[in-house]
Amino acid sequence: MPKQVNWLEQMQAVVGPKGFTISGDDMAPWLTDWRGRYTGAAAAMVSPGTTQETSEILKIANDNGVAIVPQGGNSGMVGGATPDSSGHSVLLSLRRMNRIRAIQADDQLVVCDAGVILQNLHEALASHGQRFPLTLGGKGSATVGGLVSTNAGGTQVLRHGTMRSLVAGIEAVLPDGSILDGLSALKKDNRGYDLKQLFVGGEGTLGIVTGATLKTVPALVDRCVAWAAVDSTDAAYQLFRFLNSRTPHALEGFEIIPATCLNSVLRHIPGTRQPLEGTYPWHVLIEIIRDQPDSEDPRMVAENLLAKAIERNLIENATLAANEQQAEDFWKIRDSIAEAERASGPALQHDISVPVPGMARFINEASPVIEARFPGTKVAAFGHMGDGNVHFHVKAPEGITAQEWMEDLGKQITPLVHDLVIAAGGSISAEHGIGQNKRTELERISSDARLSMLRAIKMAIDPNNIMNPGKLVPLASSHSGS
Numbered sequence: 001m002p003k004q005v006n007w008l009e010q011m012q013a014v015v016g017p018k019g020f021t022i023s024g025d026d027m028a029p030w031l032t033d034w035r036g037r038y039t040g041a042a043a044a045m046v047s048p049g050t051t052q053e054t055s056e057i058l059k060i061a062n063d064n065g066v067a068i069v070p071q072g073g074n075s076g077m078v079g080g081a082t083p084d085s086s087g088h089s090v091l092l093s094l095r096r097m098n099r100i101r102a103i104q105a106d107d108q109l110v111v112c113d114a115g116v117i118l119q120n121l122h123e124a125l126a127s128h129g130q131r132f133p134l135t136l137g138g139k140g141s142a143t144v145g146g147l148v149s150t151n152a153g154g155t156q157v158l159r160h161g162t163m164r165s166l167v168a169g170i171e172a173v174l175p176d177g178s179i180l181d182g183l184s185a186l187k188k189d190n191r192g193y194d195l196k197q198l199f200v201g202g203e204g205t206l207g208i209v210t211g212a213t214l215k216t217v218p219a220l221v222d223r224c225v226a227w228a229a230v231d232s233t234d235a236a237y238q239l240f241r242f243l244n245s246r247t248p249h250a251l252e253g254f255e256i257i258p259a260t261c262l263n264s265v266l267r268h269i270p271g272t273r274q275p276l277e278g279t280y281p282w283h284v285l286i287e288i289i290r291d292q293p294d295s296e297d298p299r300m301v302a303e304n305l306l307a308k309a310i311e312r313n314l315i316e317n318a319t320l321a322a323n324e325q326q327a328e329d330f331w332k333i334r335d336s337i338a339e340a341e342r343a344s345g346p347a348l349q350h351d352i353s354v355p356v357p358g359m360a361r362f363i364n365e366a367s368p369v370i371e372a373r374f375p376g377t378k379v380a381a382f383g384h385m386g387d388g389n390v391h392f393h394v395k396a397p398e399g400i401t402a403q404e405w406m407e408d409l410g411k412q413i414t415p416l417v418h419d420l421v422i423a424a425g426g427s428i429s430a431e432h433g434i435g436q437n438k439r440t441e442l443e444r445i446s447s448d449a450r451l452s453m454l455r456a457i458k459m460a461i462d463p464n465n466i467m468n469p470g471k472l473v474p475l476a477s478s479h480s481g482s
């Protein structure tokens with residue numbers, strides 16, 4: 001056990017009563033992950049209000065060997081923000097650090113605290129004629145620090161890239177309490193390694209991100225959102241190529257949705273309606289945008305291209321959102337899939353990527369392999385087809401107990417899915433990260449070179465292993481919290 005009395009009191013003195021609790025009731029909502037798969041325990045939840053306070057907390061933790069679990073909105077998908085069950089760690093919440101420090105619209109930059117919620121950032125930028133071109137279903141909870149730390153993706157990666165390409169600067173507190181001030185947005189900076197990028201996708205294992213300078217783009221002038229039905233994943237990919245090659249700067253979203261996911265949303269999410277009459281095996285959500293007043297009208301572009309796609313037999317049926325409300329309704333269907341799938345019963349979620357041209361084939365070949373090997377299971381693959389990234393969910397057979405599913409079948413299915421992904425030249429984590437959920441699998445499938453670099457970086461920056469132990473990096477011996 002760490003020497004509790006002193007360090008807890010010291011931490012409380014740093015953040016004051018507003019930023020400190022040891023109450024089980026206060027902490028309970030933050031000790032289980034969004035998917036409800038992991039529940040941990042913590043000695044305290046500490047919520048610093050400033051970078052300086054964060055620095056003092058980390059110094060106390062480092063001096064006393066106390067494990068720190070950083071947390072933003074707790075919307076992560078891999079248990080990265082959930083402590084272990086020892087009750088020895090401190091949950092460090094960034095939610096009080098929620099100030100947008102500066103919007104520099106002319107330079108297309110925004111500087112903000114790590115605890116700013118994505119949706120609030122979107123709203124603040126809109127009033128300055130700017131937007132942050134990253135969005136995802138968890139935008140009402142996900143924070144800038146969490147998005148940075150998971151290198152989040154979402155539905156606009158096609159045009160703007162993942163968080164990695166949207167971060168211009170980082171302010172971070174290292175495990176010993178020192179502050180790395182890298183907020184300055186330099187176009188050119190050749191002082192060796194790009195240190196800020198270590199924190200992008202670092203999952204809180206190297207330090208705490210306290211602030212970030214993010215790139216923004218002009219607010220949309222207009223957009224056209226379309227819903228199309230296709231008869232196969234191949235047709236969806238051909239449609240993607242067709243649209244992408246003709247709208248190089250305007251295709252911003254291309255999401256594939258199987259009929260099973262659409263039906264599950266219609267069943268579980270109030271206020272959703274079927275976008276197209278008829279029954280089709282696959283659906284595609286398309287967004288074409290205009291962000292310069294003199295560019296082509298996106299509605300005309302979409303009408304024209306979709307008509308041609310129908311002539312080429314790429315599409316079975318399609319409709320354009322008649323207005324902004326309908327556009328939002330179409331996106332609500334897409335953004336609610338994770339929630340609807342969670343409500344529709346146990347499933348194993350695999351956030352995987354393969355090279356973009358190989359995704360249709362991967363879905364076609366991997367799904368029957370899994371369903372044949374594990375009778376009664378059903379695959380539902382949906383998501384960011386234009387990025388070569390789908391969420392490959394395997395649903396449990398009817399009547400199986402949660403224990404049999406997770407402990408027995410689940411342990412056989414996930415490695416098989418991952419082996420198929422690796423054979424297709426892909427990655428077992430496209431955008432959700434590794435957390436505690438995929439750490440063993442990362443170790444199993446990674447080369448010695450990858451593992452030794454991951455371990456060397458971790459141990460160089462956090463030699464006492466206080467930062468989010470048990471997450472991401474498969475160390476030879478994990479921190480025990482004592």
Ligand SMILES: Cc1cc2nc3c(=O)[nH]c(=O)nc-3n(C[C@H](O)[C@H](O)[C@H](O)COP(=O)(O)OP(=O)(O)OC[C@H]3O[C@@H](n4cnc5c(N)ncnc54)[C@H](O)[C@@H]3O)c2cc1C
Pocket residue numbers: 034069070071072073074075076077079080081094114135136137138139141142143144145146147148149150151152153154155203204205207208209210335338339431432435468471
């Ligand atoms: C409905 C829904 C849809 C989603 N869709 C997508 C999607 O399309 N694409 C996608 O990429 N993700 C998606 N997500 C997952 C999630 O929103 C992202 O992973 C997001 O980046 C997590 O942000 P958060 O603030 O909630 O982080 P948390 O869940 O609190 O933490 C995530 C990880 O980051 C670490 N961390 C958090 N804040 C900091 C910090 N300041 N410094 C250091 N480490 C920190 C934590 O320790 C943890 O390891 C979705 C989630 C939901 C609920």
